[in-house]
Amino acid sequence: MIEESDELIVRAARALSGMPPTKAGAVARVLMAVRANQARPLPFWKRAMRRFDETSVSAKAAGLLMAASLVIGFFARGTVGNARDSFAGGSELSGTALQSIANMPAESRPVPVAVAVELANAKTVAVVGDFNGWDPSVTPMQRVGKDGPWSATVLAKPGRHTYAFMVDGATLVADPRAPRAKSSDFDGDASVMMVRTP
Amino acid sequence: MFPTLAVLRTSVTDFDPTLPGRAKHGDEQAFIKIVEFYYPRCLRFARNMLGSEQDAEEAVQDTFVRVHDSFPRFREDARFDPWLFRILANRCRTLMARNRRHRSVIEYGDVPQTATAEHEIGADWAEEVRVVLDTLPAEQREAFLLRHVEDLSYEDISAMTGAGLSALRMRVKRACDALRARLTDGSKDDRRIG
Incomplete structure (x- = not known):
């Protein structure tokens, strides 16, 4: 066991422990932002996540099994090299949460897009992009097998999207299989995917 | 003690x-x-x-x-x-x-060796600690802050970050080593720690 505490570290920690002054109105601004967010219509995938969360455990298990079967089916087709191809079979994703996809105009309907990357030494990988607010907590990737590629499915509207992979929560890596382009959200070398209208 | x-x-x-x-x-x-x-x-x-x-x-x-x-x-x-x-x-x-x-x-990698800059001299202790802290890799900085400033347990940090307990202890140790080395090296002047 490593014990790292000593006088200098305690002094350093104490120096960082002072509570910064809360600016006047800061809490009110937070609450206003929360209310503004509530008033804004949530994107489809967030509503789906909420509904998913409110479903029973057995329904969640069924959903997870279905998602797992999609991932397995994806790799069984041997299409790792075309990992950004969109799923054509959206109807396979049954459930109340996904029903609203079918009700949306095709040109704005989010499309499940499978993404995969080989990062042998990574401990965690998340796909981040303009479709999920560049938030690494939204779409963590799962490893296929012990040493296989990392994969995930994102929901993205038809059109051009920029994305990258967040490795071990600290390093952004572009997709080696995808073209690259500058992005205002990224440091000049984001990957690009084109999502077709289903 | x-x-x-x-x-x-x-x-x-x-x-x-x-x-x-x-x-x-x-x-x-x-x-x-x-x-x-x-x-x-x-x-x-x-x-x-x-x-x-x-x-x-x-x-x-x-x-x-x-x-x-x-x-x-x-x-x-x-x-x-x-x-x-x-x-x-x-x-x-x-x-x-x-x-x-x-x-x-x-980015991962070794901590830069040239942390002491001219603007640090004369800065207060807290600011000096922040300057050094900012040179640490993000994962070490995060682990150090969660453990030593926010006082979360390693188990809680592990649940938060998904990192293993051993890895987290190592991150904190490396952060402490780096802080100790820089602050000691840069603080032969007693007023910084005294």
């Missing part, structure tokens, strides 16, 4: 543990109390992580928006602190990733 880190702990005795559960079920007053209670602590962590007051305020605001959004997924039998700080740490990582200024310090 070195002074205990307990002196640094934030008092949580006045935090009503029923607040998260009430907020989850739509009690807006409970949510407001949570924001009022945790805002300073979240701002402290974000400022130490990001090194920028403005970025820290943005991260904290985003965090509470997401907390409010995510309360339906909060398990009432879980502890609130690790859940909140998990969201906050993720927001800080996202901001660092998007912020070009911090690009160089989120």
